Amino acid sequence: MFRFLPEPASEFAPNIDWINNLITDLSVFFTVAIVGAMIYFAIRYRRRDGVDHATPRILGSHTLEAIWTVVPTLVCIFIAYWGIAYYRDMRTVPADAITIDVRGQKWKWDFEYSNGKKTTSELVVPVNKPIKLVISSRDVLHSFFLPSMRVKKDAVPGQYTYLWFRPIKEGVFQAFCTEYCGKDHSAMLAKLHVVSEAEFGRWLNDRSEEALMAKLGPAERGKALFQQKGCNACHSLDGSRLVGPSLMKLVGRTEKLSDGSEQVVDENYIKESILDPNKKVVATFPPNVMPAFAGQLSDEDVDGLIAFIRAQDGSAVAAAPKAEAAVNAANMTPAQKGEHIYRDAAYACFGCHSVDGSKVVGPTFKGVYGRQEKLTDGSSVTVDDAYIKNSILNPGAQIVEGFANMMPPFQGRLNDDDIKNIIEYLKTVK
């Protein structure tokens, strides 16, 4: 009864489950016995007909009281002993453990292997080998929790902590942050991939992706990020006004800010505006639209973006990405084609519309089809084919309450087939 722990996946997990289940059984037994006795007494000795019956003045019983002092004490000592014994196992790291550095930072987990390989949010380990995680934090308290392995340890700024486990089965397991760390605490997740030793060796020594990135110049890395992160949804490269200021000839420009002051755009201002965009907003642009990228971009990433922005002298206009939806279009379902458009950097729908329910700049697409939306004019509308089509071609006509009118119209950029595919895709986002 009451067995809800995730399937044990580390060597000591079954031990911990054993003592856990023993506590469950004892708890159920004592609760049923004591509450059962209470209910039995309540019924057996209830007052009848509103009149008290004679009761004996029993003051206590030294024998009984001795029993119910000694028995719980012995039970407690037994449980405490095994809790401590298994804890010692959890803290005694085998000498041949593979050490991996884990760094928590608002709101992501970084992992670094001894050969210098780095990953974010993805921890890969070999099965049946002891794994030691050395945990630290770059900002506030976090806590690294692997439920299937039965381990958890806080990431404490200014201190290194550790945990270890020996995974006993291959698979993908969930990791959580369990120490509250601010806004996106609940999104500070990671995956643990337990793979065969051979696969782990191959993976660990495959540095091609990093090599590729390393080979790119900073401006090329910035260009890749500019599309990956959906920046292009709001910032044009050709001087046209979208949701945010255009990046053409940005460096050296003097911008008027919303508080009336003037700001010469230099590398420091660009960096600040990427990491903490609402601090200094350019006049006539709405505040609180751009998400803060603090914690999501490394210093190298920011360097890359700055190099890319510096290179925007207007000559890139022709290089603006064109629709590529035709690729592979033949063998895709309409919904897949729609998703392709959603993810296509040329349109960057994902820059403003999430599919996981979170509120970004525009309404989330999660469950959007068929949803009732309240509009800014007070009326309501059911999201159907006609509304979606109209909202893509002429977004300013019917704005959902709580959102601003800032989406560019796609009239002429998407044809009827594209829109049909998008609608099919939206039906699948639940």
Add this chain to the structure above:
Amino acid sequence: MSSQCTAGTCNSCHDDDHNYLKYPKGFWSWVTTVDHKRIGLLYLFTILIFFFVAGVFALLVRTELMHAGRDIMDAETYNMFFTLHGAIMIFLFIVPGIPATMGNFLLPLMIGAKDVAFPRLNLMSYYIYVLGAIMALVALIRPIGPEGLQKFLAGLGLIGPVDTGWTFYAPYSLQSGSSVIWMTGAAFVLGFSSILTGLNFVVTVHKLRAPGMSWDRLPVFVWATYATAIIQTLATPVVGITLLLLIMERAMGVGIFNPQLGGDPVLFEHFFWFYSHPVVYIMVLPAFGVVGEIIPVFSRKPIFGYRAVCYASLAIAFIGFLVWAHHMFVAGISDTSAIYFSAATFFVAVPTAVKVFNWVSTMYKGSIRFESPMLYAMGFVFLFMVAGTTGIYLATLAVDVFYHDTYFVVAHFHYTIQGGAVIGLMAALHFWFPKMSDKMYNETLARFAWVLDFVGFNLTFLPQFVLGMEGMPRRYYDYLPQFEPLHQISTVGSYVNAIGYTAALMNLLFAALFSKRKAPSNPYNSLSLEWQTQSPPLHENFKETPVVTDWTYGYGEPVEGGSH
């Protein structure tokens, strides 16, 4: 039946114009009163307002958790609401809780005193509480208006509602862009109120017992309140200092907890839990006392094992000081200290278990009636069994590593604090209501509300144990889809629970204000001293100082070996 009141304290000498509700008259006489009974009522109304406010915050939090993803608010707003729910419930409602309301009202009556030892200090405690409450309310404000004004307020530390969690863990609380200084300042000020109340009660119990009211005749509620008062006096200064250090660090950059300034965030956790673990017993010990009073009266039996019940309160208070770091098993403390704190924690389980056994045994061969106070007391026993046994998981070192900071902990402490302290307060309010108000509430509605409370509470928090076992972390705005069904049950349960509390408290409020039904002065035939004077009690409690000749629990027919 009772041989404890001799002259001048019997029911026949009713003096209605001189009861504490009517004498002296006027609004001013209430806000400047030094009468412990009136101060108890002032506390009661004030803390119930905060119970309501923090309860609404809890419902908003639960509503947001109805579905994965966004329901009604964004992550930052959610973080703010769960913080305010916790901070207000803890510092403004449940820490003053039973001691400041029922303790103030009952303690002098139960020991046959005219008032507490320092009546003016008692009033001052209340106003210090009000000051702290105002500071906490200020900390809820999000400044709006012209920029100059906002800058000025920011200079005073007023930035926006706190989002740190009620635990204020550094270094997040040092960086958070919210009014942390005001909220921790509020908790600091509220601490003084708590310390002074505790001090007052300790001296009262030592010095003002009526003739014949020896220590081994004291009601178990007085023992429990006394043990509570000791914790209030000794533990609260530590959190006061801690929060002051946090404020200094935020305002002036003194490096105590921030590692970048050479501080240590784990030190904050030590300081914080050195108070905040004993504070759990400040909340729940008085509830033990309430249940220890109600079960004998409604069973017509003396409390079983009186001495063990009383000494268990003291033992819990004492051991409660030695176990704080069991909140920190995975926080980066040394393994040796983790082992010590786990072992020590198990020793709290023993006196707690003794109390439960004694309450249930008191009902053996009783003559048991089931009015609402008894229903709450019996509900308390079940809820506290669940709270206690789930505490064993968390004391067990290797197992706590899994449960720490999951929903299992959330469910455990709600069983302890809501199932224990709040249900204890509800039991006390229903039991002593006729004494406090001279009126009788609608018993049918009270029982109906009890059913809603009990069912709603379990519906809310039993699923959270399962969520915790499945690995769901606490303080999560969003969650993985597999957790959704249990969250939905929990949210529905919280609505039922809220309706239950509202119905129960409205029933009492309407009876107090509008009911014409005068309560008998001792409706449940209790033998303890507060029921031997008139209802509502006289301004000075007793016409003449009572002389106590027997202990409080002389119920039933004497049997062999049955003398106290």
